[in-house]
Amino acid sequence: MSSLSAHASGDPAAPSFFGLGRAALAERFLERGEPAYRAGQLFSWVYRKRQRGADGMTDLPGALRRDLSRYCDLALPPVASLHASPDGRTHKFVLELSDGARVECVAMRTPRRLTFCISSQVGCALKCSFCATGLMGLRRNLRPEEIVAQVVIMGDHTAWSDERFNLVFMGMGEPLANYRAVVDAIRILHDARGLNLGARRLTVSTSGLAPQIRQLAEEDLAVGLALSLHATTDALRDELVPVNRRWPLDVVLAAARDYGRRSGRRVTLEYTLLAGVNDRPEDAERLGAIARDLPSKVNLIPYNPVPGLPYLRPSPEAVEAFALSLYPRAPAVMVRQTLGGEIWAACGQLGGLSAGA
Ligand code: SF4
Numbered sequence: 001m002s003s004l005s006a007h008a009s010g011d012p013a014a015p016s017f018f019g020l021g022r023a024a025l026a027e028r029f030l031e032r033g034e035p036a037y038r039a040g041q042l043f044s045w046v047y048r049k050r051q052r053g054a055d056g057m058t059d060l061p062g063a064l065r066r067d068l069s070r071y072c073d074l075a076l077p078p079v080a081s082l083h084a085s086p087d088g089r090t091h092k093f094v095l096e097l098s099d100g101a102r103v104e105c106v107a108m109r110t111p112r113r114l115t116f117c118i119s120s121q122v123g124c125a126l127k128c129s130f131c132a133t134g135l136m137g138l139r140r141n142l143r144p145e146e147i148v149a150q151v152v153i154m155g156d157h158t159a160w161s162d163e164r165f166n167l168v169f170m171g172m173g174e175p176l177a178n179y180r181a182v183v184d185a186i187r188i189l190h191d192a193r194g195l196n197l198g199a200r201r202l203t204v205s206t207s208g209l210a211p212q213i214r215q216l217a218e219e220d221l222a223v224g225l226a227l228s229l230h231a232t233t234d235a236l237r238d239e240l241v242p243v244n245r246r247w248p249l250d251v252v253l254a255a256a257r258d259y260g261r262r263s264g265r266r267v268t269l270e271y272t273l274l275a276g277v278n279d280r281p282e283d284a285e286r287l288g289a290i291a292r293d294l295p296s297k298v299n300l301i302p303y304n305p306v307p308g309l310p311y312l313r314p315s316p317e318a319v320e321a322f323a324l325s326l327y328p329r330a331p332a333v334m335v336r337q338t339l340g341g342e343i344w345a346a347c348g349q350l351g352g353l354s355a356g357a
Pocket residue numbers: 124125126127128131132133134135171172173174207348
């Protein structure tokens with residue numbers, strides 16, 4: 001499929017601009033005889049003034065503008081295909097990476113906010129039993145520039161119409177299994193001279209890699225943490241989220257509790273409702289106790305069915321009954337609106353259009 005967007009071309013030998021923190025970029029300028037403050041100028045042009053090529057960067061000397069590709073590469077991955085939901089509120093982007101791998105990211109607009117859902121890996125190794133991405137297996141980790149580029153591409157597409165967009169690492173892959181690249185990307189996104197994306201607007205979702213949850217708590221980033229719980233007993237969670245066999249509920253919940261204490265933020269428990277599997281009254285009772293104990297807020301997600309997988313979405317009445325039984329037990333409960341199911345962009349469905357990449 002042909003590229004849908006025009007992007008600046010760069011010297012392939014130079015590192016991608018989008019994977020460089022400001023300090024690393026300043027070092028590159030210094031090494032090549034340019035003042036370090038050029039890094040701040042370039043961050044401002046690319047991230048704040050949305051300039052995608054060197055030509056318009058009027059406060060850089062002409063020679064530097066001509067030679068910029070020696071310092072860094074401003075190219076973004078092309079959008080191989082773009083899929084809009086019928087109501088126009090959800091857009092799924094399939095990006096083509098330099099090695100031909102494809103990765104997906106989703107922009108969702110609700111009346112209250114714009115949210116970008118980004119991927120951290122091509123595919124995923126964790127094989128949660130209800131997830132389309134897990135069916136692909138892991139192709140590879142994304143590099144920091146491939147993570148940051150997803151945000152820039154979706155921002156450009158939405159004309160940066162909402163400066164207050166939120167970012168969730170809930171696309172393809174387990175973010176904490178690609179720990180270094182994800183943290184490096186978060187630091188670039190945080191930069192006050194760049195996108196200045198505050199920790200409050202950023203959430204990392206994990207299926208429960210307890211050691212990395214503890215490591216993230218040490219980073220002093222205070223981003224939100226969402227734990228994909230989906231089951232309240234080890235027996236069922238072993239089946240739905242197999243990484244539970246490695247770090248069972250008591251271990252992962254202890255790590256999440258410590259993360260909440262250190263970050264000063266309430267952890268979110270993601271709970272996908274699967275008809276007849278985890279939506280019984282006793283599940284609600286146990287989930288309420290876990291949520292109270294952490295403490296945490298609960299996001300209930302009615303399942304988005306994936307062809308070939310045996311799970312079904314509970315009826316609206318069953319979802320309501322589960323939520324009603326949870327409300328008095330848990331500190332905060334939300335039922336997530338399912339956006340994008342028509343274009344395979346909903347939670348757990350990424351990979352359905354690009355699995356052949
Ligand atoms: S739910 Fe997340 S962690 Fe589990 S297989 Fe899917 S992408 Fe991987």
